[in-house]
Amino acid sequence: MRSLALALCVLASPALAAGLDVQVEGEGAMGTFHIELYDDVAPEHAARIVALAESGAYDGVVFHRVIEGFMAQTGDVQYGKSGADMRLAGTGGSDMPDLAAEFSDRTFARGVVGMARSQNPNSANSQFFIMFAPAPHLDGQYTAVGEVTSGMEVVDAIKRGEGRNGAVLGEPDVMTRVTVTE
Numbered sequence: 001m002r003s004l005a006l007a008l009c010v011l012a013s014p015a016l017a018a019g020l021d022v023q024v025e026g027e028g029a030m031g032t033f034h035i036e037l038y039d040d041v042a043p044e045h046a047a048r049i050v051a052l053a054e055s056g057a058y059d060g061v062v063f064h065r066v067i068e069g070f071m072a073q074t075g076d077v078q079y080g081k082s083g084a085d086m087r088l089a090g091t092g093g094s095d096m097p098d099l100a101a102e103f104s105d106r107t108f109a110r111g112v113v114g115m116a117r118s119q120n121p122n123s124a125n126s127q128f129f130i131m132f133a134p135a136p137h138l139d140g141q142y143t144a145v146g147e148v149t150s151g152m153e154v155v156d157a158i159k160r161g162e163g164r165n166g167a168v169l170g171e172p173d174v175m176t177r178v179t180v181t182e
Contacts, residue, residue: 026173028159033151067166093125
């Protein structure tokens with residue numbers, strides 16, 4: 001009877017939040033940062049990121065769009081691998097279907113991680129961005145999927161892109177290894 005009660009307590013307790021340790025190397029950044037995922041706010045998006053990280057899909061993916069004072073974007077597992085044709089980086093996703101938006105009241109503050117998408121709110125797939133500064137105009141328009149809880153200095157050092165679009169020229173910084181944590 002006691003073991004049954006213990007088992008029920010374990011099953012009833014909330015699951016530990018998933019996170020990611022992201023190792024970055026490049027001309028700008030060198031180090032690791034940690035993302036705590038909002039699996040309670042954006043469960044489908046958090047599960048997608050975890051699945052891609054567990055499969056190794058994010059390993060070797062570059063930061064292809066980095067805009068000073070705004071954000072750094074990465075996660076194109078189709079066309080964003082280091083050494084690939086960077087003209088296509090940012091146009092791809094994974095082989096999984098796009099996700100329906102999971103908008104919330106989370107604000108896009110410094111360090112918040114959002115899911116990149118096209119004009120269609122239900123088109124997020126594998127790409128995500130990390131905020132350098134608050135961007136309240138994104139609130140309720142993009143899915144907030146997590147936040148950087150340590151290593152923001154590594155994010156701040158990511159090589160910046162050029163022009164309004166933030167396209168990174170030359171060799172972009174790369175996520176060499178993305179590991180799921182609890």
